[in-house]
Amino acid sequence: MAALSVGDLMVRYGSVTAVRGVSFDVAAGSVLGLVGESGSGKSTVARALVGLTPATGSMRIDGADLSSRQARRRVQLVFQDSRSSLDPRYTVEQCVAEGLTGVRGRAASARVAELLDLVSLDPAVAGSRPGDLSGGQRQRVAIARALAARPDVVIADEVTASLDVSVQAVVLNLLRRLRAELGLTMIFISHNLAVVEYMCDDLAVMFDGRIVEYGAVGEVIGRPEHPYTRSLLAAVPEIGQRRLLSESDVEASAVTDPASAGGCAYRLRCPIGPAANPEREICVTTEPAATAAHAHHAACHFARELDHPVGPRG
Numbered sequence: 299m300a301a302l303s304v305g306d307l308m309v310r311y312g313s314v315t316a317v318r319g320v321s322f323d324v325a326a327g328s329v330l331g332l333v334g335e336s337g338s339g340k341s342t343v344a345r346a347l348v349g350l351t352p353a354t355g356s357m358r359i360d361g362a363d364l365s366s367r368q369a370r371r372r373v374q375l376v377f378q379d380s381r382s383s384l385d386p387r388y389t390v391e392q393c394v395a396e397g398l399t400g401v402r403g404r405a406a407s408a409r410v411a412e413l414l415d416l417v418s419l420d421p422a423v424a425g426s427r428p429g430d431l432s433g434g435q436r437q438r439v440a441i442a443r444a445l446a447a448r449p450d451v452v453i454a455d456e457v458t459a460s461l462d463v464s465v466q467a468v469v470l471n472l473l474r475r476l477r478a479e480l481g482l483t484m485i486f487i488s489h490n491l492a493v494v495e496y497m498c499d500d501l502a503v504m505f506d507g508r509i510v511e512y513g514a515v516g517e518v519i520g521r522p523e524h525p526y527t528r529s530l531l532a533a534v535p536e537i538g539q540r541r542l543l544s545e546s547d548v549e550a551s552a553v554t555d556p557a558s559a560g561g562c563a564y565r566l567r568c569p570i571g572p573a574a575n576p577e578r579e580i581c582v583t584t585e586p587a588a589t590a591a592h593a594h595h596a597a598c599h600f601a602r603e604l605d606h607p608v609g610p611r612g
Contacts, residue, residue, distance in 0.1 A: 417441050524564075
């Protein structure tokens with residue numbers, strides 16, 4: 299089992315900083331969840347870790363720098379959309395075999411059959427093309443391809459987002475089984491907090507390219523310390539409940555101030571920040587630090603003033 303360590307990760311696209319100062323550790327054999335709204339930087343972190351996006355900062359697996367090709371093969375990414383991540387011209391066998399190294403001919407075919415069986419697919423589908431399969435089957439092929447590289451770390455980026463609920467459960471239980479059988483370390487990216495709670499040990503909440511809250515998944519979801527985390531939890535719909543947007547909700551959905559450097563990026567949407575209390579100028583002048591002084595921490599000057607809990611959990 300391998301441990302993953304990321305320090306001060308920074309990703310820029312021209313003048314836009316998509317990820318800024320992200321740091322976290324994933325203990326060997328554990329699962330870290332990354333959550334946040336679209337555009338928060340979750341997938342950019344994933345792409346940086348596997349070398350698809352240039353980044354600065356420290357990325358290490360068991361102390362080895364991920365800048366080397368050999369070390370980077372130990373981290374594999376499963377994309378959200380298996381339809382676009384698998385080459386439609388290839389057979390399933392060819393798709394999975396892309397992840398193999400040093401194996402050819404009959405040995406490669408045998409290894410592909412093993413991997414398909416490992417992800418609960420009939421090895422007979424090896425001759426099919428991705429377009430002939432269901433969404434759940436394609437996603438399992440994508441997982442098999444990732445496992446072909448014999449990774450220590452698997453990053454699952456919204457892998458169930460495009461699947462039906464019943465198929466989501468199959469894929470999630472497959473990932474849990476693979477984690478246990480293979481001793482995988484994982485990063486699980488999702489919008490679905492219920493799924494994250496089911497899958498993960500620890501949770502990092504991202505906003506505007508930063509981690510704003512981090513801790514054990516039960517602590518973060520059960521006792522959120524950052525106003526943004528609370529807003530994510532409050533937005534989860536409950537059965538039998540219809541929620542209408544109020545005028546204040548619409549105002550709160552405004553895009554954050556792009557010139558927020560030096561202050562809190564969430565301040566214009568924050569219910570306990572300077573918009574609600576003008577005396578809190580520190581939110582405008584000083585960016586809050588996410589200190590790791592205790593296991594559960596939030597990058598908020600006034601996080602401890604929040605009441606708990608947010609609401610019922612089911």
